[in-house]
Amino acid sequence: MSVAMQNNQALVEYLLRLADTDMVLAQRFCEWCGNAPALEEEVAMMNVGLDLLGQARNWYDYAAELRDDGRDADFLAFRRNEREYRNLLIAEQPRGDYAVTTAKQFFFDVWHHLVLTGLTESSDERIAGLAAKGLKESTYHRRRSSEWMLRLGQGTEESHRRLTDAVQNLWRFTYELTDTDEIEDQLAEAGIGAGNVGDAWRAEVARVFAEAGLDLPEPARHFYMDGKNGKHTEHLGFLLAEMQSLPRAYPDATW
Amino acid sequence: MYAQQVDTGSKGLKSLDEMSPEERHFQEKVNAETKIEPKNWMPDGYRKTLIRQISQHAHSEIVGMLPEGNWLTRAPSLKRKLQLMAKIQDEAGHGLYLYSAMETLGADRDDEIDKLHRGEVKFSSIFTYPTLTWADMGAIGWLVDGAAIVNQVPLQRCSYGPYARAMIRVCKEESFHQRQGYEILLTMMREGTDEQKAMVQDAINRFWWPSLMMFGPSDADSPNSAQSMAWKIKRHGNDDLRQRFLDQTVPQLEFLGCTAPDPDLKWNEETGHYDFGEIQWQEFFDVLKGHSPCGVERIQQRKNAIDEGQWVRDAAVAYADKQKANAA
Numbered sequence: 084m085s086v087a088m089q090n091n092q093a094l095v096e097y098l099l100r101l102a103d104t105d106m107v108l109a110q111r112f113c114e115w116c117g118n119a120p121a122l123e124e125e126v127a128m129m130n131v132g133l134d135l136l137g138q139a140r141n142w143y144d145y146a147a148e149l150r151d152d153g154r155d156a157d158f159l160a161f162r163r164n165e166r167e168y169r170n171l172l173i174a175e176q177p178r179g180d181y182a183v184t185t186a187k188q189f190f191f192d193v194w195h196h197l198v199l200t201g202l203t204e205s206s207d208e209r210i211a212g213l214a215a216k217g218l219k220e221s222t223y224h225r226r227r228s229s230e231w232m233l234r235l236g237q238g239t240e241e242s243h244r245r246l247t248d249a250v251q252n253l254w255r256f257t258y259e260l261t262d263t264d265e266i267e268d269q270l271a272e273a274g275i276g277a278g279n280v281g282d283a284w285r286a287e288v289a290r291v292f293a294e295a296g297l298d299l300p301e302p303a304r305h306f307y308m309d310g311k312n313g314k315h316t317e318h319l320g321f322l323l324a325e326m327q328s329l330p331r332a333y334p335d336a337t338w
Numbered sequence: 339m340y341a342q343q344v345d346t347g348s349k350g351l352k353s354l355d356e357m358s359p360e361e362r363h364f365q366e367k368v369n370a371e372t373k374i375e376p377k378n379w380m381p382d383g384y385r386k387t388l389i390r391q392i393s394q395h396a397h398s399e400i401v402g403m404l405p406e407g408n409w410l411t412r413a414p415s416l417k418r419k420l421q422l423m424a425k426i427q428d429e430a431g432h433g434l435y436l437y438s439a440m441e442t443l444g445a446d447r448d449d450e451i452d453k454l455h456r457g458e459v460k461f462s463s464i465f466t467y468p469t470l471t472w473a474d475m476g477a478i479g480w481l482v483d484g485a486a487i488v489n490q491v492p493l494q495r496c497s498y499g500p501y502a503r504a505m506i507r508v509c510k511e512e513s514f515h516q517r518q519g520y521e522i523l524l525t526m527m528r529e530g531t532d533e534q535k536a537m538v539q540d541a542i543n544r545f546w547w548p549s550l551m552m553f554g555p556s557d558a559d560s561p562n563s564a565q566s567m568a569w570k571i572k573r574h575g576n577d578d579l580r581q582r583f584l585d586q587t588v589p590q591l592e593f594l595g596c597t598a599p600d601p602d603l604k605w606n607e608e609t610g611h612y613d614f615g616e617i618q619w620q621e622f623f624d625v626l627k628g629h630s631p632c633g634v635e636r637i638q639q640r641k642n643a644i645d646e647g648q649w650v651r652d653a654a655v656a657y658a659d660k661q662k663a664n665a666a
């Protein structure tokens with residue numbers, strides 16, 4: 084296989100990881116609809132969800148073009164099963180209470196912002212362009228979730244306790260945010276992908292944790308789960324079953 | 339409508355002669371189509387009526403997110419999911435915008451929301467109906483947002499400035515929602531399978547009459563309506579608005595290739611309007627009293643969200659207080 088073809092295959096995988104992670108997070112935001120802790124948060128969460136869904140669609144579109152097998156973005160989002168999905172594990176974790184959503188989103192936003200920043204330099208112009216657009220949104224997302232980390236961390240005893248519990252539960256999944264596999268390394272070397280953002284991620288998380296008055300856990304260790312390669316927790320199956328129910332029940336339909 | 343059967347506290351209209359000098363000045367301003375602004379003097383009844391109407395309207399925007407939220411996690415394509423999320427976000431924005439307009443009258447948003455959760459005030463009857471298929475997302479956009487627009491376009495000229503201005507922005511977005519809803523149905527009718535077409539007709543069958551009920555019962559003899567009209571809060575009678583909605587909707591229904599669940603619906607050459615069958619008002623009154631499949635659940639969901647969010651809001655307040663103390 085030529086280097087160009089290898090890079091192409093790796094790139095499809097890489098785009099699906101970005102797209103699926105955005106997609107799954109957006110779906111979790113949809114679950115908040117009508118359930119947010121304040122009306123302002125209904126608007127804000129829907130806003131972030133919309134941004135992520137829009138970014139997912141852009142990455143899916145590009146992945147579909149590269150795959151060139153007649154399948155479109157909707158197919159990639161709504162017809163692949165849980166073993167084919169490539170999202171980060173943290174994205175599929177249940178929305179939980181507002182502390183869980185905040186911590187989850189914060190961990191992701193810090194990672195996302197770093198990755199998109201890296202991708203604005205991609206030698207692939209399409210990626211660089213989409214990343215630049217996404218980065219503006221992600222900058223707002225990161226500021227928003229960082230602020231909520233401070234509010235919950237420093238707010239009341241209860242909010243501090245809930246946030247601490249959420250962090251404890253979610254921390255193990257942050258391993259994926261600080262690690263890269265061969266595909267990511269290969270694309271980083273080719274000047275296409277963002278590479279490992281682990282050090283910068285840890286530094287930024289440590290900074291916000293200190294300000295929020297939270298104890299920073301030991302770095303999360305690798306374990307056998309691997310969302311980027313389709314090995315998921317039990318939560319993803321249910322999320323997809325719900326999200327994909329109509330396209331799967333009516334395979335010939337046009338919506 | 340979104341605000342159905344608003345009590346004005348009126349027993350009958352006063353003539354200008356019977357009014358106090360303040361009242362007369364106020365009424366003359368209203369008659370001259372000068373907007374009333376928050377700082378201006380206004381009769382107590384006017385203020386209370388507006389608070390009732392705007393809060394009902396705002397509650398309806400917020401509760402109205404729920405029937406659509408019911409399908410948000412199951413929207414069938416990326417495009418439809420994006421559209422529905424954006425629409426629901428708009429509705430939340432409408433709610434916020436309206437609550438702000440209401441607060442210019444001295445009412446408190448949290449108090450009014452509490453009243454909703456205690457069942458003391460109403461939201462629009464339409465949002466007590468369940469959404470059973472994806473086609474309901476189209477039917478709601480087309481019919482429900484469509485009916486809302488017919489009601490709200492005249493409210494853009496409401497005598498109360500903040501409400502009128504809120505309506506200008508809201509109406510723009512509602513028109514967009516209506517076109518989007520119609521397009522959902524049109525796509526299913528033009529490009530869909532037989533099953534999808536049946537889904538569309540079924541959605542129309544279920545939402546047709548409830549949409550007509552949104553305008554409320556005939557208000558020809560209602561003292562509340564007469565007072566609201568004199569204050570130029572309301573500009574048209576419920577029956578007029580309903581007819582206007584029907585006249586614009588039936589051609590769209592035909593273009594879809596669907597039918598209404600009303601054997602008496604037909605064009606009347608003489609009046610230049612569509613005639614339609616009798617509305618079953620008992621259902622409407624039942625719904626307002628909570629006899630509906632979702633009325634109780636909608637309020638319960640809203641109440642749960644706010645109750646369960648209490649610790650989050652408390653944390654935000656505590657944090658802001660600490661920030662302030664540190665800055666001082």
Ligand SMILES: [Fe+2]
Pocket residue numbers: 399428429432508512
């Ligand atoms: Fe609205």
Ligand SMILES: [Fe+2]
Pocket residue numbers: 340399432486490508512
């Ligand atoms: Fe409205």
Ligand SMILES: [Fe+2]
Pocket residue numbers: 429483511512515
């Ligand atoms: Fe709307």
